[in-house]
Amino acid sequence: xxxxxxxxxxxxxxxxxxxxxGPGLEVEGEITTEDDVFxxxxxxxxxxxxxxxxxxxxCHFSGxxxxxxxIMEGIIKANAEANDSIVVAASAEFNGIAEAKxxxxxxxxxxxxxxxxxxx
Amino acid sequence: xxTYFVHTNSETQLAEPLFSRIKLELKKLHIEGNVLDxxxxxxxxxKLAELDASQTNxxxxxxxxxxFEIFIxxxxxxxxxxxxxxxxxxxxxxxxxxxxxxxxxxCEALAKRKLKExxxxxxxxxxxxxxxxxxxxxxxxxxxxxxxxxxxxxxIKLPNSSLELENFTEDQFRSKxxxxxxxxxxxxxxxxxxxxxIFGLIRKNIGQADNSSLEEILHLPIRAAKITFDGIARDNxxxxxxxxxxxxxxxxxxxxxxxxxxxR
Numbered sequence: 472x473x474x475x476x477x478x479x480x481x482x483x484x485x486x487x488x489x490x491x492x493g494p495g496l497e498v499e500g501e502i503t504t505e506d507d508v509f510x511x512x513x514x515x516x517x518x519x520x521x522x523x524x525x526x527x528x529x530c531h532f533s534g535x536x537x538x539x540x541x542i543m544e545g546i547i548k549a550n551a552e553a554n555d556s557i558v559v560a561a562s563a564e565f566n567g568i569a570e571a572k573x574x575x576x577x578x579x580x581x582x583x584x585x586x587x588x589x590x591x
Numbered sequence: 592x593x594t595y596f597v598h599t600n601s602e603t604q605l606a607e608p609l610f611s612r613i614k615l616e617l618k619k620l621h622i623e624g625n626v627l628d629x630x631x632x633x634x635x636x637x638k639l640a641e642l643d644a645s646q647t648n649x650x651x652x653x654x655x656x657x658x659f660e661i662f663i664x665x666x667x668x669x670x671x672x673x674x675x676x677x678x679x680x681x682x683x684x685x686x687x688x689x690x691x692x693x694x695x696x697x698c699e700a701l702a703k704r705k706l707k708e709x710x711x712x713x714x715x716x717x718x719x720x721x722x723x724x725x726x727x728x729x730x731x732x733x734x735x736x737x738x739x740x741x742x743x744x745x746x747i748k749l750p751n752s753s754l755e756l757e758n759f760t761e762d763q764f765r766s767k768x769x770x771x772x773x774x775x776x777x778x779x780x781x782x783x784x785x786x787x788x789i790f791g792l793i794r795k796n797i798g799q800a801d802n803s804s805l806e807e808i809l810h811l812p813i814r815a816a817k818i819t820f821d822g823i824a825r826d827n828x829x830x831x832x833x834x835x836x837x838x839x840x841x842x843x844x845x846x847x848x849x850x851x852x853x854x855r
Contacts, residue, residue, distance in 0.1 A: 492747075493808035495776065500745035504812070512808075516745075 489522060494529040508538070511545075524553075528562050541571070593617075593624035593676070593701070594647040596638070598658040600630050603681040605653060613653065613678060613694055620702040624651075632830075635665045644671040649848070651676035651701060653694075656683045660719055660828060663711055667718030667841055676701045676848040684721060690850040700850045708844040710758070712770060715832065718841055724827035725754040725836070727820050741772070741816040752776045752808065754818070756838060770838070772816060774809035815839035 489506030492498055496512035503519045510518070511527035517535045518524055524538035530545030541553045543563040551557055553571035561579035570587045595617075597605055617623045624647070629635040642650075650673050652662040659677055666675065678697040679686035691697035711718050729736045729751050737749040752774040816838045818824070824832040 490812065491807070491810035493806070493810075495750045495808055497748040498745060500741075502745065506812075 494527075526563075541569075592647045593622050593649045593651055594642065595624055595626045595651045595653055595678075596635070596662060597626060597628050598630075598635075598652075598654050598661060599628050601654050601658050601680075603655045603658075605680050609680065609694070610653075613698065616695065616698045617701075620698055622698075622702050624649075632661055632665060635661065636668070639665055639669055644673070647673065649674045649676055649701075649704075651678060651848075653678040653680060655679065655681045656685050656721065657828060659683075659685055660721070663720045663845075664717040664828075666845065667711055667713060668716070672843075672846070674704070674706055674846045674848055688721075689847065696850065701848055703850075704848055705850065706846045707849050709847045710844050711841040712756070712758070712838065713841050714756075714826070714838050715834075715836060717830070719756075720758075722755065722757045722827070723838075725756075725818070725824050725832075726826075727751065727753070727822055727824050729820065729822040736821050738819045739772070739816050740819070741811060741813045743815070745811075747809065747811075749774055749809065750776055756813075769812045769814045769840075772809065772811050772813050772838075773807060776806055776808050813838070 489508060490502065490504055491509045492512040492514065494511050498510075498512055498514045499516055501517045501519075502508065505521045507522035508518055508520045508524045509527065510525070510532065511529045513531045515533045519537040521539060523540045523542065524536055525542040526532050526536075526545050526547055528544045530547070532545065532547045532549055534549055536549050536551040536553075538553050540555045541551050541557045542560065543551075543558065543565055544560040545562070546564045548566045550567055551569045551571075555571065556573040556575065557569045557571040559565050559569070559574070559576045559580045559582055561577040563577075564581040566583050568585045568587070572588060574586050574588045576582055576586075597610075614623065614626075627638050629638055650666070652659050652675075654662075676697070677683075677685055677689060677691065678694050678701070679691065680694060682692075686692045686697065689697075689700070691700045709720070711720050712723070714723055727737060736751055739745070739747040739749065741747065753776075755773045755775070756770045757773070758770055818836040818838070820835075824836060826832070
């Protein structure tokens with residue numbers, strides 16, 4: 472049997488979730504999208520989004536990130552550029568360069584990066 | 592001139608009393624025509640090949656969603672540009688899309704003949720309209736037996752999963768958006784669960800899925816994809832694929848009869 476999810480739920484999910492790459496996947500390449508992106512997998516490459524980019528706790532990311540906001544929770548090695556804000560969560564390990572109007576590094580985050588934030 | 596098609600091996604058999612009522616209604620509306628039966632895709636292919644395009648301008652499928660998917664899978668191969676209609680014999684998602692939820696409404700819509708362009712998708716040399724489900728019977732026990740090359744840019748290695756491709760746009764007739772490819776996997780003991788805060792919140796908001804034993808692991812809009820695997824894939828119509836599967840949008844939309852006006 473195939474997994475069935477109610478049609479209206481799935482439509483809602485699409486509307487709300489945008490693009491989702493879950494744990495267990497290995498992804499290599501380039502994503503350019505208008506939608507929000509949630510990555511909880513291994514990813515090597517480039518993500519460019521007009522919305523939010525969230526890298527979950529299971530995410531191992533290596534490459535370049537561009538988004539309106541970027542939330543890092545996993546292990547990330549990246550050049551990250553956000554129009555609004557970048558959040559490095561307590562669970563994150565971040566190596567690289569971060570550039571945004573506002574950058575928040577939560578207590579407990581492991582960080583070895585160049586941070587560049589400027590007022591609008 | 593309308594030509595009607597009935598799938599004789601349909602899951603929802605067309606009962607004779609209902610068929611008689613449909614035929615009577617079509618006659619009343621002056622859109623009666625030849626009725627051609629087909630028992631499988633091959634027979635349908637033969638019937639369509641034999642069809643005299645100068646004698647018909649509209650092909651109508653009487654049946655359910657699956658019957659229509661079979662119909663469309665062969666229709667995509669036709670060179671002629673005929674209008675397509677659908678008369679549902681059960682509750683169907685296509686009927687809801689076309690705003691012709693029952694056979695009576697569908698007959699009336701056929702008579703009024705309002706046409707809309709609708710996007711169809713190709714999978715190999717077959718076609719589908721709404722949804723394609725793929726399940727894989729993998730020969731080897733490699734950790735990542737399925738690879739998807741989406742839009743030529745992304746290489747995604749999947750654990751053993753089932754895939755679903757669906758057009759999710761609210762109005763299918765304005766569909767310029769790509770298909771969404773969704774992968775489901777049965778979580779193994781000790782497997783890493785999705786821990787995304789936002790996604791968790793979404794799941795909480797929309798409630799649990801009907802079958803929570805499978806977990807969504809990929810949700811990705813695509814324009815085209817090549818799926819490579821080591822084994823056999825089967826779709827929701829029981830067709831098997833033993834070669835890499837190429838998925839994309841069909842080169843031109845089909846014209847369907849609907850109750851709704853064409854969106855501008």
